[in-house]
Amino acid sequence: MRSFLGRDILSLRDMERAEYFRVFEVADELAPVARNRRNTDLLANKTLLTAFYQPSTRTRLATEAAMHRLGGHVLGFSDAKMTRAGDFYQESIKDTVHMLEYYGDVIAMRHFQQGAPHEAARWATVPVINCGDGWGEHPTQVLTDLYTILRECGTLDGLHFMCIGDMRMRTMHSIGYAMSQFDIEATFISPPDMSLTEEFKQELRDLNVRFREAPAAADAIGDADVIYMEPVVQADYTRSRDEAKEDKGLTPPAYQVTRELLRDKARSDAIILHSLPRMDELPADVDATRHARYWEEAFNGVVMRMALLALILGAME
Numbered sequence: 001m002r003s004f005l006g007r008d009i010l011s012l013r014d015m016e017r018a019e020y021f022r023v024f025e026v027a028d029e030l031a032p033v034a035r036n037r038r039n040t041d042l043l044a045n046k047t048l049l050t051a052f053y054q055p056s057t058r059t060r061l062a063t064e065a066a067m068h069r070l071g072g073h074v075l076g077f078s079d080a081k082m083t084r085a086g087d088f089y090q091e092s093i094k095d096t097v098h099m100l101e102y103y104g105d106v107i108a109m110r111h112f113q114q115g116a117p118h119e120a121a122r123w124a125t126v127p128v129i130n131c132g133d134g135w136g137e138h139p140t141q142v143l144t145d146l147y148t149i150l151r152e153c154g155t156l157d158g159l160h161f162m163c164i165g166d167m168r169m170r171t172m173h174s175i176g177y178a179m180s181q182f183d184i185e186a187t188f189i190s191p192p193d194m195s196l197t198e199e200f201k202q203e204l205r206d207l208n209v210r211f212r213e214a215p216a217a218a219d220a221i222g223d224a225d226v227i228y229m230e231p232v233v234q235a236d237y238t239r240s241r242d243e244a245k246e247d248k249g250l251t252p253p254a255y256q257v258t259r260e261l262l263r264d265k266a267r268s269d270a271i272i273l274h275s276l277p278r279m280d281e282l283p284a285d286v287d288a289t290r291h292a293r294y295w296e297e298a299f300n301g302v303v304m305r306m307a308l309l310a311l312i313l314g315a316m317e
């Protein structure tokens with residue numbers, strides 16, 4: 001197994017099965033710190049730099065919270081538009097990270113351009129964590145999701161996922177790659193204009209991922225151990241910021257998971273994950289059902305980032 005020390009976390013395409021389990025072991029070890037709302041001094045002499053060029057509630061704050069839990073320091077853009085990358089100069093990723101690497105020991109980057117964290121990693125002498133790049137990938141979210149499934153289902157093998165939503169989403173790409181390392185079958189459901197690209201489907205076939213596509217949640221939910229959701233009414237992730245529209249539109253019933261659908265068609269022990277934020281595809285009254293696991297997923301988001309930071313910065317081997 002490759003060491004995580006000093007490693008960039010850019011994509012799950014090349015992460016191996018044993019590496020997933022090592023991250024999950026470290027997460028288990030560190031989880032009590034977060035659960036008991038304590039801080040440790042594991043990374044007391046390290047600094048995290050968050051370079052977010054796109055809005056975020058969870059990913060940025062969970063990564064920052066993780067660093068605080070480990071006793072490290074945190075600094076980051078208050079608003080990318082108030083940096084030289086976001087004003088008149090449109091400073092390049094290369095020049096920007098040549099600065100940032102002097103200010104911190106690891107860079108957590110979210111960007112509206114697919115591949116921007118990879119470009120940052122080419123030039124930075126410190127590790128770069130991809131916190132979401134355009135329609136590209138979202139590795140730390142999907143590591144969080146898999147960790148949640150492992151905790152909730154006791155295994156990552158022998159499971160059937162129903163992945164529903166906009167298949168252009170970065171989480172859908174990262175989870176597709178991750179599935180190749182486990183005995184997971186998937187059914188993908190999306191509106192036709194948001195479906196998996198032929199290129200990505202070929203990539204999944206080349207990685208021996210077993211999947212099919214279905215037109216509506218009702219057609220596939222009965223097979224699902226894990227219901228993995230994203231909105232279909234959502235922002236354009238290739239833009240730095242997409243303002244709220246007056247009429248955002250509604251999610252067609254085919255892409256919604258409602259309490260009624262769960263009652264009538266879902267397996268009794270199926271669990272729902274949603275990286276959030278949500279629109280109307282997941283009504284709030286589902287929160288009180290036994291299927292909802294997205295708040296546990298949110299807590300695990302801190303734990304997972306603690307594990308990654310501890311491994312990348314050498315506090316854990």
Ligand code: CP
Pocket residue numbers: 055056057058059060132141275276277
């Ligand atoms: N799930 C997720 O990436 O949320 P944020 O956009 O709030 O970080």
